[in-house]
Every structure is written in structure tokens, then in C-alpha cells.
Amino acid sequence: MRVLLSHEQDDQVGAQLLADLDGVQVLRYDPAASHLDAEQRTAHVLIPPYRGSHRPRSLLEQLPDLRAVQLLTAGADEWAPYVPADVLLVTARGAVAGPVSEWVLSAVLTLYRQWPALIRYQDTETWAHRRVDADTLAGKRILIVGAGAIGTAVARRLPAFDATATLLARTARAGVHATTELPTLLAHHDVVVLTVPLTVETAGLVDDAFLAAMPDGAVLVNAARGRIVHTDALAVELRHGRLRAALDVTDPEPLPTGHPLWNCPGVIISPHMARTVPGTPRLCYAVAVEQIRQLLVGRLPPNVVTRRVPP
Incomplete structure (x- = not known):
């Protein structure tokens, strides 16, 4: 399973945690980029970045093999209107x-x-x-x-x-x-x-x-x-x-x-920072990695969003 992971500093912990999953290949990407290269386009899972998670929404149309978008947030409203119906949308509910x-x-x-x-x-x-x-x-x-x-x-x-x-x-x-x-x-x-x-x-x-x-x-x-x-x-x-x-x-x-x-x-x-304390990225990625672990064994992740939000 190929997982597209942001190359930004806050997301480095994600690479460390995903490395412990057998059967996962991590592909790094720039969440501010407008285009993906040929290898990045083969990804099965997209993880939006810890900060400014809405930025890579425009990349969805460049991912023909996408199976899931794994968020690092408890809320899904920034992504729900944009993720195709046949692609799973999964949150990090419980992390923060x-x-x-x-x-x-x-x-x-x-x-x-x-x-x-x-x-x-x-x-x-x-x-x-x-x-x-x-x-x-x-x-x-x-x-x-x-x-x-x-x-x-x-x-x-x-x-x-x-x-x-x-x-x-x-x-x-x-x-x-x-x-x-x-x-x-x-x-x-x-x-x-x-x-x-x-x-x-x-x-x-x-x-x-x-x-x-x-x-x-x-x-x-x-x-x-x-x-x-x-x-x-x-x-x-x-x-x-x-x-x-x-x-x-x-x-x-x-x-x-x-x-x-x-x-x-x-x-x-306060400026939307209730979750922001030292170690928050690790908390979010720990939950996200567990959702991906469920996907790897053919199970539906517990944090799948079933009720989408309109724009």
C-alpha cells in the first residue's frame, strides 16, 4: 500500500510511525505543490499535512488509485465535500x-x-x-x-x-x-x-x-x-x-x-489552537497509522466518516 505523506517538519513523525507497518511504502510530497510526479500518482492513501490540511485538496484528481484520505483531524468538514464517494474518508478522532x-x-x-x-x-x-x-x-x-x-x-x-x-x-x-x-x-x-x-x-x-x-x-x-x-x-x-x-x-x-x-x-x-501542545502531531499520527493498519488487513477503519458535509 502506497501512502502519500507530506514532507513538512510536523509530518516527520508520520514517516517514523508508518515505517513500523509491513506492506506500506511511504511517498513524500509537497502539500503546497499543484502537480504530483508519476510515482506519487500511484498512491493508495493520501494523508493531508498536519498544518493547513486543506492545501492538497486539488491533488485528488491526480490520484486514480486512491482508496482513502486519512485526516489528522477529528473533524472532516474541510475534506468531506471534495472526496469522491468511492474513496474512504477517515479521521483521527480521539487523538486530541x-x-x-x-x-x-x-x-x-x-x-x-x-x-x-x-x-x-x-x-x-x-x-x-x-x-x-x-x-x-x-x-x-x-x-x-x-x-x-x-x-x-x-x-x-x-x-x-x-x-x-x-x-x-x-x-x-x-x-x-x-x-x-x-x-x-x-x-x-x-x-x-x-x-x-x-x-x-x-x-x-x-x-x-x-x-x-x-x-x-x-x-x-x-x-x-x-x-x-x-x-x-x-x-x-x-x-x-x-x-x-x-x-x-x-x-x-x-x-x-x-x-x-x-x-x-x-x-x-484563541486562534484555533485548542489541540496544539508539544507532541500533538504524534498523537494524531498514532491514530492515523492505526486506521491504515486496519486498511492493510482488509478491515474498515473505525474512524471512517459516514455522513458527509456539503460545501
């Missing part, structure tokens, strides 16, 4: 549950403990004793929309802070509520965490009605995709001071200079 769940907790604690305000006081050398109203995560109710690897990792970590989690997924199962219960659940939770993939059903999920159902003072955390949240509707709630938010993703993205969201009160924004 640890780093992203850590980001979620750090973001919520940052807002509750009023770190943005305290740092602004520090910048002016002001001893702001009792000038901010800090809060605690203890006793808070956290609604996690998306009960996959990241959502469940967040839920596992919350008891350490004496907070309780409610998990929500498309279909109900033990310990997980169905999305049909969302309107009722929103009013009874202090924090709403988004960890769902971007699909036809979740695009624009967080609209005016969703936000209006959240209680005063609640926090929205988006660790999923920017298009899940209606940006203008969220900005209205933030400007009125009724809700707060922690965003790792936005719509549009990257958030341009001058966009109103930058200056909304009660929001903290």
Missing part, C-alpha cells in the same frame, strides 16, 4: 481529546476567575484587590453538546472541580441525552460546551433561539467549528452582557482585523 478538553477547562476557569480583567489591571500596575467578581466552577452544571472523545474527556475531568456534566448526542444512550432534549436542557445549565462535528444538522445550531434559551450569565464554549455558531447572534448577547463566551473557532475564520467580535465584552478568543 486530552489537549482539547484541557483547553475547555482552562477557558471556563479563565472566565470564572476573571483572569482577563486581572491581567488588564496588572498591565497598569494596579493592585485590584476585590475589584473583580470572581466565581467558582464548583457546583456548576455543564452541558456538553457532543458525546464523542472530546466531549467525554471534558466530562471525565469535571468532577475534580466539583462540577457536573450532562452529555448530549444525536441519539440517546446510557448516560447521554438525545439532541431532541436540547431546548429543555439549555435553561438548566451554567456552561454549554460545543464539541460536535460540523454537519448539515449542526451548522448554525447555535442561533438566536439557542442563545436565548441559555440562562443569564451563562458561558458558551466553542471547541468545535465556527460555523456551528451564528456569530452575529452571539455578538448581540455578548454586547448586552447577558452571556459570556470562550471561542477557539469563529465564523469567519481567521477572524479579520476590525471584526466586532474582537471587542465584545465577556469573550476570550
Whole structure:
């Protein structure tokens, strides 16, 4: 099986891990190139690069023997509309549950403990004793929309802070509520965490009605995709001071200079880097290599995407 692998530095670990698989030939490529050479065109599996994974989409039409596109991300929305129906699209679901769940907790604690305000006081050398109203995560109710690897990792970590989690997924199962219960659940939770993939059903999920159902003072955390949240509707709630938010993703993205969201009160924004910690490429490639191992023995990889997203 010939696997097309980016030659960039972040992808070197992929070559090391793939070398342990018998029956795999690694072909290196430039993800910024517009053409593949004759040998590269014989690849059976394409792995988009760790950074800027959308770049080699135009190469798909040059790969007549392609069987699978193996992503290094949990989400498939950047590739799903472009991969032919007869080619498997496989994610690295589960690889970054640890780093992203850590980001979620750090973001919520940052807002509750009023770190943005305290740092602004520090910048002016002001001893702001009792000038901010800090809060605690203890006793808070956290609604996690998306009960996959990241959502469940967040839920596992919350008891350490004496907070309780409610998990929500498309279909109900033990310990997980169905999305049909969302309107009722929103009013009874202090924090709403988004960890769902971007699909036809979740695009624009967080609209005016969703936000209006959240209680005063609640926090929205988006660790999923920017298009899940209606940006203008969220900005209205933030400007009125009724809700707060922690965003790792936005719509549009990257958030341009001058966009109103930058200056909304009660929001903290990180530039789509919730998963980025030392060793993240290895985490992603470890999962990707296991998916390819399943392909090698004729099995369907567990992370195959079955629901494609339109452009």
C-alpha cells in the first residue's frame, strides 16, 4: 500500500510511525505543490499535512488509485465535500481529546476567575484587590453538546472541580441525552460546551433561539467549528452582557482585523489552537497509522466518516 505523506517538519513523525507497518511504502510530497510526479500518482492513501490540511485538496484528481484520505483531524468538514464517494474518508478522532478538553477547562476557569480583567489591571500596575467578581466552577452544571472523545474527556475531568456534566448526542444512550432534549436542557445549565462535528444538522445550531434559551450569565464554549455558531447572534448577547463566551473557532475564520467580535465584552478568543501542545502531531499520527493498519488487513477503519458535509 502506497501512502502519500507530506514532507513538512510536523509530518516527520508520520514517516517514523508508518515505517513500523509491513506492506506500506511511504511517498513524500509537497502539500503546497499543484502537480504530483508519476510515482506519487500511484498512491493508495493520501494523508493531508498536519498544518493547513486543506492545501492538497486539488491533488485528488491526480490520484486514480486512491482508496482513502486519512485526516489528522477529528473533524472532516474541510475534506468531506471534495472526496469522491468511492474513496474512504477517515479521521483521527480521539487523538486530541486530552489537549482539547484541557483547553475547555482552562477557558471556563479563565472566565470564572476573571483572569482577563486581572491581567488588564496588572498591565497598569494596579493592585485590584476585590475589584473583580470572581466565581467558582464548583457546583456548576455543564452541558456538553457532543458525546464523542472530546466531549467525554471534558466530562471525565469535571468532577475534580466539583462540577457536573450532562452529555448530549444525536441519539440517546446510557448516560447521554438525545439532541431532541436540547431546548429543555439549555435553561438548566451554567456552561454549554460545543464539541460536535460540523454537519448539515449542526451548522448554525447555535442561533438566536439557542442563545436565548441559555440562562443569564451563562458561558458558551466553542471547541468545535465556527460555523456551528451564528456569530452575529452571539455578538448581540455578548454586547448586552447577558452571556459570556470562550471561542477557539469563529465564523469567519481567521477572524479579520476590525471584526466586532474582537471587542465584545465577556469573550476570550484563541486562534484555533485548542489541540496544539508539544507532541500533538504524534498523537494524531498514532491514530492515523492505526486506521491504515486496519486498511492493510482488509478491515474498515473505525474512524471512517459516514455522513458527509456539503460545501
